[in-house]
Amino acid sequence: MISLVSSSVASLVALVALVALTPALAGYIVRSVLKGFGYLNQKKSEARRALIRARVRVEEEDYRSRRARQTASSKPSRLEEEDWETVDKDGGSSSTSSGDAKNYNDWAGIVGFFHPFCNAGGGGERVLWAAVDAVQKRWPKAICAVYTGDHDVDKATMLKNIERRFNIQLHPPTVVFLYLSTRRYVLSSTWPHFTLLGQSIGSLIVAYDAFTLLVPDIFIDTMGYAFASALSHYLFPEVPTGSYVHYPTISTDMLESLDDASGSKGLNSGAGKGWKGVAKKRYWHAFAQLYGWVGSTIDVVMCNSSWTSAHIQSLWLPARRKRGIQYQAASVVFPPVAVSELETIKIDLKSEREVRQPAILYIAQFRPEKNHQLILHAFARFLKQYNATAESRGSKDPKADSESDGNSSRSPQLILIGSVRHQTSDETHIYNLRLLAHELRIRDNTTFLCDANWPTVIENLRKSSIGVNAMWNEHFGIGVVEYQAAGLISVVHDSGGPKQDIVVDLDDEGATGFHATTEVEFAAAFEAALALPEEEKLAMRLRARKSAQRFSGQQFEKKWLCEMEKLVELQVKRTSA
Known part of the structure; x- marks a missing residue:
């Protein structure tokens, strides 16, 4: 009897050991x-x-x-x-x-x-x-x-x-x-x-x-x-x-x-x-x-x-x-990021008055998650308010007095630059974005540049005033660093890498850009950035360029x-x- 019990216990132990060892x-x-x-x-x-x-x-x-x-x-x-x-x-x-x-x-x-x-x-x-x-x-x-x-x-x-x-x-x-x-x-x-x-x-x-x-x-x-x-x-x-x-x-x-x-x-x-x-x-x-x-x-x-x-x-x-x-x-x-190359773009009063235009630049691949739609809607809202303000000041066509009143009176432009993965879905997406710009009545103020070369990118960085990024939880945002290195004022989604790593206050010197989440907030940020006095614009541009040094190729x-x-x-x- 004792022998039988011992044998059963031994078998049970062996079974437990086998079960335990089976996954391993x-x-x-x-x-x-x-x-x-x-x-x-x-x-x-x-x-x-x-x-x-x-x-x-x-x-x-x-x-x-x-x-x-x-x-x-x-x-x-x-x-x-x-x-x-x-x-x-x-x-x-x-x-x-x-x-x-x-x-x-x-x-x-x-x-x-x-x-x-x-x-x-x-x-x-x-x-x-x-x-x-x-x-x-x-x-x-x-x-x-x-x-x-x-x-x-x-x-x-x-x-x-x-x-x-x-x-x-x-x-x-x-x-x-x-x-x-x-x-x-x-x-x-x-x-x-x-x-x-x-x-x-x-x-x-x-x-x-x-x-x-x-x-x-x-x-x-x-x-x-x-x-x-x-x-x-x-x-x-x-x-x-x-x-x-x-x-x-x-x-x-x-x-x-x-x-x-x-x-x-x-x-x-x-x-x-x-x-x-x-x-x-x-x-x-x-x-x-x-x-x-x-x-x-x-x-x-x-x-x-x-x-x-x-x-x-x-x-x-x-x-x-x-x-x-x-x-x-x-x-x-x-x-x-090509920080050193972009530092050839001048940041001074002369460039502010003669080169910079009230242009809003968005550098990002044409993919749905980049949320170009949000920026198109925000820009349409901003432009409507901008034109209404200009008309209330007696200028029915903001373009008309650009010769006499400097860059500040030029009609704002939205420039979308991005590469296209030659897939049907991406091409359809760009077509829908163009259609949306037409429906929002901002087609004449919106430019799409697909697969632009580097010189074209630099030229637009040189002449634009604002750089925007609208992706929720953008993992980093190379385009945002390019904005900073080129001296643009950044308006980015209040999340992810642009919020945590890039568009941050520079020590005790001040802000390097704006954060936004909704269409209303982006439109307000566009207005606030363009309305800054020249001295503050220059100061923010210089702070942004200094901040961009952290992301150089070296x-x-x-x-x-x-x-x-x-x-x-x-x-x-x-x-x-």
């Missing part, structure tokens, strides 16, 4: 299978890897040969003279200390940048290309492989677009473009229902597509597809992963917006009503937990603003600590390379272990 055992099996797939994938891509290196060597020799001929016949270009001569001689940029073994100055690995929409021309793309530029200067022997779905743009055209849009000149031989065939799976239109989960699953498909093309030595997601980095972690544990987060896929603000009754908190504002709303809340909360687990697998995390960092920390940090990730906290790496490069060195060190340690 299942997890171990899944990880092993994924690692096996990764190993086979690496073996298959070795030939392509060797081919890429051979092609880079050929292009490098051809580039140096052409540069030698150019140098013999004429003065070298700025890029060759200032950047690459320094790199060739010193083996790295001056922003990092030389002689320190941990800097791995001769590192010659392949950095894979996961950015399926690299030709989009927005702020995220500026970050990508500035990052590639920094890596090229810091590690001249490294190869920067960019995974893209832009099949309609070849390498030469892409590099020209980068220089035209962002004034960034890359070293062509060590930039490689790998063309994805599955980009459609990360489009929101592909997933009309359960879009967050669908796009995340889609990013896994696209990432696997990328890995079949090439397995890099370091994998960096620069678009915000955290699931892609997680897949890399499980397929290739020895490959360090990095993520530059522009905007959390889901945030507590998004969850709160479902219960917002004002309708001013993004595209899903007030969508939590009824049984569908309750279901959506539960779905979003479940996805937030999944998103936190995914973020715990990434080695190095960078965020573009304090707002983004706060949300990423709340979602990812607990799981990262539990997993024991070496670099647990996310770093804030502000996006690069500051970005310094912080980016600091994070990159962590990834390079991890890669060297893992491959040599």
Whole structure:
């Protein structure tokens, strides 16, 4: 009897142990299978890897040969003279200390940048290309492989677009473009229902597509597809992963917006009503937990603003600590802005009177979340009041006395500048915006500039008085920093990065712009900014320019390379272990 009881107890203990170990055992099996797939994938891509290196060597020799001929016949270009001569001689940029073994100055690995929409021309793309530029200067022997779905743009055209849009000149031989065939799976239109989960699953498909093309030595997601980095972690544990987060896929603000009754908190504002709303809340909360687990697998995390960092920390940090990730906290790496180039724009009384016009400038991609509609409505309200005030002063046509009364009497203009992702939805969106401008009777005072080049952007920054941004919880706002560097008075949405990081009071010197939320508030801010006395306008413009120094390209490069060195060190340690 005692023997029977002992046997039963032993069986029960064994059963409990098996149940307890089953999740861990299942997890171990899944990880092993994924690692096996990764190993086979690496073996298959070795030939392509060797081919890429051979092609880079050929292009490098051809580039140096052409540069030698150019140098013999004429003065070298700025890029060759200032950047690459320094790199060739010193083996790295001056922003990092030389002689320190941990800097791995001769590192010659392949950095894979996961950015399926690299030709989009927005702020995220500026970050990508500035990052590639920094890596090229810091590690001249490294190869920067960019995974893209832009099949309609070849390498030469892409590099020209980068220089035209962002004034960034890359070293062509060590930039490689790998063309994805599955980009459609990360489009929101592909997933009309359960879009967050669908796009995340889609990013896994696209990432696997990328890995079949090439397995890099370091994998960096620069678009915000955290699931892609997680897949890399499980397929290739020895490959360090990095993520530059522009905007959390889901945030507590998004969850709160479902219960917002004002309708001013993004595209899903007030969508939590009824049984569908309750279901959506539960779905979003479940996805937030999944998103936190995914973020715990990434080695190095960078965020573009304090707002983004706060949300990423709340979602990812607990799981990262539990997993024991070496670099647990996310770093804030502000996006690069062409601050030094824009400082050529003069800020003085003469420019205020002769160059600046009562123009309101909005630089943003033509996408629904940028909320161009709000600005069109606010501008229509402001213009109506402006014209009524002008008429009450005896001027039936505000344009008529622009010759005699200076810039202040010119009719205000709204200038919308932005790139277009050549998709039907975006083109339809622009058409609807033009239609709205017509319906609001501000068509003659509104200008749309699609895919404008950099000189056009600078010219409009030079002549405009106000820079506006209307996106709710804009993750950062590169355009807003450009406004500040150019001396514009900013009027931004009272949320996100523009509120927390950019349009802030400069120490004890005063404000650098205005915040607004509603149509009425934006219209009032336009009126208040244009009504400022000349001296106060100049003072605010100068404060804004001083504030913009925090977001220069040099500051970005310094912080980016600091994070990159962590990834390079991890890669060297893992491959040599």
